[in-house]
Amino acid sequence: MVDGWDVLILVIKALAIFIIVPVAPLVFVLAERKILGRIQSRIGPNRVGPWGLLQTLADGIKLGAKEDFIPPAGDRVVFWLAPLFMVVPAAMAWAVIPIGPEVEIGRKIGLWVTDLNVAILYILALGSVAVYGPVMAGWSSNSKYALFGSLRSTAQVISYEITMGVAVLGVLVYTGSFSLVDIVEKQKDMWFAIPQVIGLFVFLVSGIAETNRAPFDLPEAETEIVAGYHVEYSGMRFAMFFLAEYANMFLVSALAVILFFGGWHGWTIPGIEGLTSVLWFMLKTLALMFVYFWLRATLPRLRYDQLMAFCWKFLLPLGIVNLLITAVLRLGWS
Amino acid sequence: MGFGTGIISGLIRVLSIGFRKPITYMYPESPRPVAERFRGMVGMRRDEVTGQLSCVGCGLCETACPNDVIRIDTSETDEGTRWVERYQFDLGRCIFCYLCVEACPVDALQMTRAYHLSTPNRADLILTADDMMRMTENPDQPLFEHLWRD
Numbered sequence: 001m002v003d004g005w006d007v008l009i010l011v012i013k014a015l016a017i018f019i020i021v022p023v024a025p026l027v028f029v030l031a032e033r034k035i036l037g038r039i040q041s042r043i044g045p046n047r048v049g050p051w052g053l054l055q056t057l058a059d060g061i062k063l064g065a066k067e068d069f070i071p072p073a074g075d076r077v078v079f080w081l082a083p084l085f086m087v088v089p090a091a092m093a094w095a096v097i098p099i100g101p102e103v104e105i106g107r108k109i110g111l112w113v114t115d116l117n118v119a120i121l122y123i124l125a126l127g128s129v130a131v132y133g134p135v136m137a138g139w140s141s142n143s144k145y146a147l148f149g150s151l152r153s154t155a156q157v158i159s160y161e162i163t164m165g166v167a168v169l170g171v172l173v174y175t176g177s178f179s180l181v182d183i184v185e186k187q188k189d190m191w192f193a194i195p196q197v198i199g200l201f202v203f204l205v206s207g208i209a210e211t212n213r214a215p216f217d218l219p220e221a222e223t224e225i226v227a228g229y230h231v232e233y234s235g236m237r238f239a240m241f242f243l244a245e246y247a248n249m250f251l252v253s254a255l256a257v258i259l260f261f262g263g264w265h266g267w268t269i270p271g272i273e274g275l276t277s278v279l280w281f282m283l284k285t286l287a288l289m290f291v292y293f294w295l296r297a298t299l300p301r302l303r304y305d306q307l308m309a310f311c312w313k314f315l316l317p318l319g320i321v322n323l324l325i326t327a328v329l330r331l332g333w334s
Numbered sequence: 335m336g337f338g339t340g341i342i343s344g345l346i347r348v349l350s351i352g353f354r355k356p357i358t359y360m361y362p363e364s365p366r367p368v369a370e371r372f373r374g375m376v377g378m379r380r381d382e383v384t385g386q387l388s389c390v391g392c393g394l395c396e397t398a399c400p401n402d403v404i405r406i407d408t409s410e411t412d413e414g415t416r417w418v419e420r421y422q423f424d425l426g427r428c429i430f431c432y433l434c435v436e437a438c439p440v441d442a443l444q445m446t447r448a449y450h451l452s453t454p455n456r457a458d459l460i461l462t463a464d465d466m467m468r469m470t471e472n473p474d475q476p477l478f479e480h481l482w483r484d
Contacts, residue, residue: 039352043360298348299341 005107013113014095021091025246026056032293039297066235071142074232078140083237086133086244089126090251096122097254098181099281100264103274111264111278112181119180120168123255124161127210131157133244134212134219134229141232149228152304153219157210159311164206166319170199170326171259184263191262195329198322200260202315204291207252209311211245213292215299218307253288257281261288365474368447373430375477376423377446377470378463387463388442391418398437403428421463426456450476 030045030053037044045052070079096119100111116122131154138150172178174195175186183192193200209216220228230241257263266280302310359366368374381388391408407420435443448469453459458478469477 035352038356039348041351041354041357043356043358046360294345294349297352298344 009109010113017091017094017113021094021247022243024250025243026060028246028250028289029056029059029242031289032296035290035293036297039294060239063235063239068235068237069232071232074142075140078136079232082133082137082140083233083240083244085136086130087240087247089130090244090247093123093126093251096180097251097258098184098263099254100274100278110181111274115179115181118178120172120178120183123251124165124168127157127161127164130244130248133241137233137241138229141229143232145225145227146229146231148225149219149221149231153212153229156212156216156218156307156311159308160206160209160216160315163202163311163315163319164210166316166323167199167203167206168259170196170319170323173323173326173330180258180263184258184265187262188265191260191265193260193262196260196322196326198318199326200256202319202322203256203259204288205315207256208292208295209307211248211252213245213249214296215302216307217301218304221301223301249289249292250285253285253292254281256288257284365450368449372447372449373432374446374448374473375425375430375451375469376428376432376434376466377444377448377473378421378466379442379444379470380467387418387421387467388440389418389421389463390440390442391416392439394437394439395434395443398433400431400433401427401429404434418463421466423461423463423466424459425451425461426459444470446470446473448473448475448477450474451478452476453478453481 033055034044034052045055048054048058070076095113096116098110098112098115102108102110134150134153134157136150138146138148138153141147171183171192174192175183177183177186212219218224218228220230225231230238233241261284264277264281266276266283268276268280379388380386389406391406393406393408396404396406403424405420405422405424406418407422408416409419410416432445435445437443446469451459461477465477469475
């Protein structure tokens with residue numbers, strides 16, 4: 001029976017997602033710059049606000065105040081749509097991410113917007129939609145560098161989506177469910193990171209490649225093709241690409257936590273299980289975000305043929321072997 | 335060495351560097367220590383007895399300077415005593431070669447370690463003997479202190 005409270009709770013959850021998705025990147029950008037700074041024996045941003053905490057906010061305001069330039073020879077409509085194709089899937093995917101268990105506040109409330117029974121498929125599908133962002137941006141900019149970037153992005157994201165899917169399949173064989181809530185519940189006793197360690201590796205590498213981050217940042221390689229597909233973008237539209245990149249990183253981290261690191265499971269304090277569970281989830285996700293920054297600080301960019309060879313000749317066979325082993329083991333159990 | 339060990343040792347190395355103290359000096363807030371024999375701006379000694387300029391106006395530094403930095407205007411009394419009317423030092427042209435310091439017969443020109451010399455206005459850099467005496471006595475003070483206050 002659906003009553004007014006249910007609707008209100010749903011609206012609150014949706015609003016929370018709509019606040020988290022744009023605000024989290026602000027924090028992550030600053031965190032990344034600070035961490036990279038320390039790793040390079042620098043301090044990082046420290047001028048705007050105390051310890052530079054308002055740096056990204058200042059950058060955001062600066063971007064907002066900039067001229068909104070559209071290349072005269074470009075395709076206006078596609079140019080206008082491309083950033084939306086990046087941001088909207090990144091935000092939509094958060095609808096199925098469970099950040100905590102079902103908690104009791106007067107009534108039972110699950111800490112997720114919706115528990116979709118095909119959540120994994122939904123997220124993979126949104127990932128495919130997000131490929132259109134770089135493609136459209138590169139095409140409509142009418143610039144050779146942007147086109148190079150978008151071509152690279154297309155090939156890379158489509159290739160690594162396959163390995164990501166294979167890695168996810170290993171988990172699905174274990175759980176027998178597409179629902180992320182079910183997957184987390186099944187990890188109450190043991191994280192899937194232990195039996196699925198190869199799957200975890202394949203998933204994380206594919207995740208980094210999917211989000212176009214170093215060392216797989218070929219689509220926006222600054223030193224080769226200046227900024228890749230968003231080279232012609234400025235102001236708020238560029239900010240949207242930036243936002244989408246960090247929102248996608250956050251999403252992939254959260255997904256890895258849900259699929260492999262037991263989601264919200266961890267030692268809980270009796271009485272406030274709900275809160276500690278959410279904190280566990282956040283802690284694990286932030287740790288994975290740190291791995292992103294750490295890898296960026298360490299590894300140089302791959303060459304394009306290395307990138308493709310790594311995906312098709314190494315990662316995909318590894319994922320398939322992992323899937324086969326998992327399937328055989330699962331068959332042996334039942 | 336197996337597959338991927340290089341990446342792992344690289345990651346550990348990077349992380350260990352991340353826990354070190356940054357080498358950055360927060361310059362305007364906390365001064366950067368300079369070497370003992372740092373070549374700073376040319377200073378001027380204040381005469382211990384009179385508390386005035388110790389330059390005798392011989393003009394040797396003017397001659398020694400390769401870059402036309404120094405300009406001295408002198409005048410003479412009827413008895414032939416010479417005094418310095420104006421001592422002008424264009425810091426914007428100075429190359430810190432210290433040839434003037436070497437040339438000075440009365441050690442009026444001195445080496446200092448002063449390096450807080452920035453200004454947005456080039457005309458500010460034409461210094462008087464008073465500025466140079468102040469910087470000799472207090473080399474850690476910024477030359478244009480009014481610009482440093484928020």
